[in-house]
Amino acid sequence: MSDGPAVPSDDVFPDSGSVAIERHWHEECGVFGIFPHPDASHLTYLGLHALQHRGQESAGIVTTDGERLRSRLAMGLVQDVFDGNTLDELKGHGAIGHVRYSTTGSSTPDNIQPFFGNYAGGHIALAHNGNLINADQLKHELEARGALFRGTSDTEVILYLAIQSKQSSATDRIIEALGQVKGAYSLVVMTDESLIAVRDPHGFRPLVLGKVKDAYVVASETCAFRLVDADYVREVEPGEVIEITRDGLKSYFPWGKSTPTARCIFEYVYFARPDSLIYQRNVYVVRREMGRILAREAPVAADVIVPVPDSGVPAAIGFSEVSGIPYQTGLIRSHYVGRTFIEPRDSIRNFGVRLKLSPVHEVLRGQRVVVVDDSIVRGTTSRKLVHLFRKAGAVEVHMRISSPPTIGSCYYGVDTPNREELIASKQSVDEIRDYLGADSLAYLSLDGMRDAAGNHDGYCDACFTGRYPVAVGEPSVAQLPLFTSHPELPVAPP
Amino acid sequence: MSDGPAVPSDDVFPDSGSVAIERHWHEECGVFGIFPHPDASHLTYLGLHALQHRGQESAGIVTTDGERLRSRLAMGLVQDVFDGNTLDELKGHGAIGHVRYSTTGSSTPDNIQPFFGNYAGGHIALAHNGNLINADQLKHELEARGALFRGTSDTEVILYLAIQSKQSSATDRIIEALGQVKGAYSLVVMTDESLIAVRDPHGFRPLVLGKVKDAYVVASETCAFRLVDADYVREVEPGEVIEITRDGLKSYFPWGKSTPTARCIFEYVYFARPDSLIYQRNVYVVRREMGRILAREAPVAADVIVPVPDSGVPAAIGFSEVSGIPYQTGLIRSHYVGRTFIEPRDSIRNFGVRLKLSPVHEVLRGQRVVVVDDSIVRGTTSRKLVHLFRKAGAVEVHMRISSPPTIGSCYYGVDTPNREELIASKQSVDEIRDYLGADSLAYLSLDGMRDAAGNHDGYCDACFTGRYPVAVGEPSVAQLPLFTSHPELPVAPP
Amino acid sequence: MSDGPAVPSDDVFPDSGSVAIERHWHEECGVFGIFPHPDASHLTYLGLHALQHRGQESAGIVTTDGERLRSRLAMGLVQDVFDGNTLDELKGHGAIGHVRYSTTGSSTPDNIQPFFGNYAGGHIALAHNGNLINADQLKHELEARGALFRGTSDTEVILYLAIQSKQSSATDRIIEALGQVKGAYSLVVMTDESLIAVRDPHGFRPLVLGKVKDAYVVASETCAFRLVDADYVREVEPGEVIEITRDGLKSYFPWGKSTPTARCIFEYVYFARPDSLIYQRNVYVVRREMGRILAREAPVAADVIVPVPDSGVPAAIGFSEVSGIPYQTGLIRSHYVGRTFIEPRDSIRNFGVRLKLSPVHEVLRGQRVVVVDDSIVRGTTSRKLVHLFRKAGAVEVHMRISSPPTIGSCYYGVDTPNREELIASKQSVDEIRDYLGADSLAYLSLDGMRDAAGNHDGYCDACFTGRYPVAVGEPSVAQLPLFTSHPELPVAPP
């Protein structure tokens, strides 16, 4: 069991009239683009559907037929925002799309992506996964030069920088624009004649390139390629700008090839779909390996391994393989808890996790149970789970977390609580264990996580270490969680 | 009966799955603003409701509480776009609102007003009734300076000109912006600390000022004041800029007081509500006078006067008063034909006007009928009406139109067909009469219309005369109907 | 001015979150049927649309293709309940439809008509306009024989009586069923092979027969025939049963031809559309005649006649014709106040009638105004109107009501308030005039109303006289307003 800096947490996220049980941080976006293909809008629909786990709040598609843009953007799931008629009306050989999860404060129609419009160079549309560190400063400068910001999204900043560039080609405008921003961005940009894909030099967020017949596709994860029958080509590399036209593909590294990169390691821990390749490795395999290493680092005498579904499954399988303790589905997840589920009356509330997760008593009764989860945020959901397991008859409950304690907020495109809400930022593992009411608690070590990811370098693990690859200045209160540098963990210069 | 150069027209406007019978041109907008009032959003809702006849396609309200803007904009009627919760959430002491009718091509969510955003000077929101002549040229200039246009509305041009102005106050920015535009605009602009109302120097579109307790209200028509219990103060004068702050009202004439003005005379003919004051005259009284003069100009031996409801009613009453022929409600209008009414199957279609207008046979049978309508656009609906009257037993059908033949499109904020679709631009009155199948047809003379309006000067009557107060250059095809100045056609009196 | 038994009334009907200003009683239904026609559902849609004024709460259509029924029933307006797909799915050569207004208490989906189902004799569907006097008693008897009532509508009673009849043909079953009921009913019944139309022996509610090509149509009013291009054939006579099959039409008078009939005279006063023939007379002409007689009975020195739109218009025109006082449109009615219009906040409420009716000051200022309305219910709306006229500058306000005082509730299919809520049941005309704040008030006399209707016999005028053609027993509280016989007006036996 770990005795390092401690951590925990889960969460019940009640929002107006609905119960959403959130144990996790939220990816803020998924992006998709295709060019040129006669069914561009339909394929983008399928691609966004495969990326739905990266953002469920809003969805949008913009298409071009070379002469004008057509768009459909709305709050809701991909399958609710679009229907057959809508997709047919989104004519054109090029399309980009976006799914979005957003922080509560900016959950407005004005922020739905892609952003698009007409400027001196023609039409442009842009979809963005990431977060800029210097957006506020740039916004002020752009306003001083006459920009009007409709929403609060960083994406508008990039769009304005591009259209105000003096470069002649759209690709050069985008390159010039991105030369001024700091932070995380995986971008797809569409003009009437091209699709441009860009990944920031640190490569914070994933972005992959595929091909379906004569068309290129770009997506946040490879799982989007499966559905559109595209072949995986390769990652868009950190710092790479790819321009796709009818003449084919060109690649640029306008800022050189930076080392080391800072790929988000949390994609492996939780965000990405298990069937995706992320940074050229399969997510399921990495997660299973996390469980295997955790079993070696924090063994425990027990009768049964139970994952918290669905994200805890691969690590639980790995833990079972190494420990030899049987793997069982001891928690059943309901597939029917959606946005419209209403909160029970006060008098009958406090069912908490039971709405979504239900224990199988016969698997747990009288057993020493190892519960495997991928991470802990606030600790509240984990605590309820431990209680649920005990009530179902477990005689011992051992929590095993397949990532290290999360001690820092993310400023690179992930919706995280403020640092002080992260239980591991304030409590030791022992304290957290006591709070959860577990018999034991152990986290995967940093080295264990890095081993599972196959590399010790090239990842951003700031949320686990407090070492931020791109220095965060004095962010505006509205935009970013208040950051207090971690005394003993010096913040690295970018 | 007139034999002069003829004109007419009506229209059946089928759009996707619905039948809308349109005999008329469409006003493009109504605007409303109030500052400062604790119930700003609720009063704006009522004001927009009273202005609903000026635009049924979309509605929007933006409010300020001095610190941030809140907005709700959507396609639909005022009462469908807003509900009690929405209005409560639109907090603030200042509000502006807009209702819009738009041409088919630009009927997209991106064009819903008010436009708003954040710029170097703070927050700004803008609602516009009118049309700019030089929007395209300005748009190109602005794009060259880095502007991004999300929709196709002229309003964005004004907004960008304002925020890129070097003036320090919002009012001065607006004044500087408007110094560059040509055309028609009645504007309400809201900042965090003020409400600004502007009417272009020609005064094309109406705009009035009122007061409710300590707050000022601005609206397209006085009928909006009734509903919010505001007192009418006066017209916003052509060329006037009114700035309303917590300190009271200031008036500016930055471009001097121009003469002559060019107030749209078609407001009297059709657009405005009969209970409104327009240009300080009551609309109902002007319309009735049009009917009275028409009765003198084009008398006819007949048994009954029947208006085409509702817009033909006041002139029909006037015609009856002068002619002594009894006024009767010989056409009943259905109140239930809305946007969702579906088109009957082909096999049983062609009911045309019957869906909305139904004849009272007992009033028409065996009678010589004078049908009074306010105008004719394409002639198709009038033709069906004449047929309907004959089928109901009328032995003679005499059409009397309470305005002159419409021979030109409008470029100042009214949605009109291209010139060539206007029947009076191509046919003589005799030809139109024959097309309609009427026994006689007469239009009100230009002088008659001007007499009824109380003035021969100060009006824009370009749609009747082809004399455009602000020269129209080479408008873009998308934006404006192709205009060819009508050199050889001094418009003949009927 | 009348000094007889006094009367009043109008009403503001606030229901959950919406403002509906109701000056009137409510017709409870409109019915339509067609057989056999390949476009049966589409024509029924159009027919119901024309009958929409008879009921706006719910709409339903049931069709037959000879083998099975298809149905669509929902709360809402005809154009909102049906779309093109729905109508296409309602296959079949026969169709009946229904629009409904209901009392608040029974406003549930379970009462939407037509009622339909499968029984020993095959399929049956039934739509009903009217109200039974002995429904409660029959319901108990039917329940004792094993019936299950899903809703609270009388129509289910008729349906059960019919299917439990031992007769072999559907027509005979219906006849036998109706032999047991008392009250008002205009019915359309559909089986797989026939359409049956029935009107009760008193002929309380209207019902007319038409023909379109080889198909017969039946409807509450002739206005429904216009829209489907059907020719008016004749009234379905009181006490008549019409059976329409592919072999043609058969007529029965199973209960003999009763005299006198008791046709609802209020159809002329308010319910029916002005372009309809009701009881073979045109409604507009009758209403105008009511105004003409009223002008003779209750003359007044005044400057202008103003109708309360739209129902007061014909009588106002008649009043103007006889009195020679000019008719003017002094009140403008908004077409945009629908079910979803929200109630203004308390702080800015009490606008009352202004939401729907707006005065034209220039027509009223300094004038002695005669306001013509068709009836008064509670008096509250009339009172607000008088206030509105005075505020608009009228120096005198004279109310003229084109029907006698309403002193009794209706038990024959009209939604009326309890007797004690009718202002005329408790107050004299002078008292009502004082309550309204009018300078004078006069109602049309009973004889005047009967003269206008062309007959003194054959009408039910119970709401004006308290003489009920069919004795009302001890109605259940839920079903009927509490009836207290009018002391001096003995209730006639049926």
Added chain:
Amino acid sequence: MSDGPAVPSDDVFPDSGSVAIERHWHEECGVFGIFPHPDASHLTYLGLHALQHRGQESAGIVTTDGERLRSRLAMGLVQDVFDGNTLDELKGHGAIGHVRYSTTGSSTPDNIQPFFGNYAGGHIALAHNGNLINADQLKHELEARGALFRGTSDTEVILYLAIQSKQSSATDRIIEALGQVKGAYSLVVMTDESLIAVRDPHGFRPLVLGKVKDAYVVASETCAFRLVDADYVREVEPGEVIEITRDGLKSYFPWGKSTPTARCIFEYVYFARPDSLIYQRNVYVVRREMGRILAREAPVAADVIVPVPDSGVPAAIGFSEVSGIPYQTGLIRSHYVGRTFIEPRDSIRNFGVRLKLSPVHEVLRGQRVVVVDDSIVRGTTSRKLVHLFRKAGAVEVHMRISSPPTIGSCYYGVDTPNREELIASKQSVDEIRDYLGADSLAYLSLDGMRDAAGNHDGYCDACFTGRYPVAVGEPSVAQLPLFTSHPELPVAPP
């Protein structure tokens, strides 16, 4: 590999504009009831939510406050049919609810349950899981006695039999009614003063009793108790009638205790939720045991065990435990494929299972894969899965089905295809294996399934054996799939 009588099947179920991939038969219903509890409607909502897997087409709740019923029934998921307001309006201390999956033909609002109404004995509401064998005959008899059937559901038959009973108490009426029906029924019946729960003497469908404070709850599965914090008391026994009033619970066995029972064994195979107790055994444990026995019956040399999620998971775990071959999550299931998901264009279609199930190549590549599924219907989906596995790199694909071949339709409340559509009714296991393209295929033996279920007697396994516990006569075409008795398998009398 098995060489016994062969069987298979899966299915792609395309319905209007949506893609639903259905590998399974459909349970037709879930029922829930509670009495007496102040939050009856809210708890019923939660209970139905937990039973959502038993029916996703429609949902309904009826409540009683002792004086009247209140109801809400609509097409859709539980969380879409009800919101907080609706539940608050469903006042009362008693409630029953129903979720329903229905066959295509009868998917109409008229069949949504509970059914309810008013009859001689007061109010009654009824919700039903099951199917009657003699419904058609009873329907004809009831029609002959004057019943009217609104929908096509068997439930109306029971309701009519009950209300036409001469018994005085509701419980006795229900008992008398059920004495006449044959087939499967688990019922909850609500009157103003009681809740009655009944299970047919064969006990085809499950029904359990629980307690929450002073109230009793009845539900199809115990998983509904978890969510409402109720304690499991026991099964409602086959042939038992339980009457719950404010005075407590009474139990009756009006038809004696029948042996043997015929509990549906397919609940263990697929229908029930893994965390439920069904027939007093935990579903997860039974399913895992099926996998364990299958591993012994049909071993195979392989590298990895992959379940078809989610229903194949427990058996796959059991198979892995016995075989020692590692269990891996080689197929990822999307949680976002709902009713509104649109079908891709023809040109890009045929993605089939990929929309819902996505392979993890890294788990499958180069491996000999054992795919564990619970059953095969038509075989089409299984065939696509085999192809998917091969395309992902599997070198061998061995299908293992944790139940015997399904050769017969169900007539006891499960929506099954006609016998001839079941691949195993026409093909041998070898033929099916060839059709699927698998390297091997094996089904669990009948004895193996019975061993896993813990008993060889007391189950209905007609779909596997063709031995129907209740003889099926000549069912109407509309109601039941055409049944041909299996030559070599004599149909047992009940």
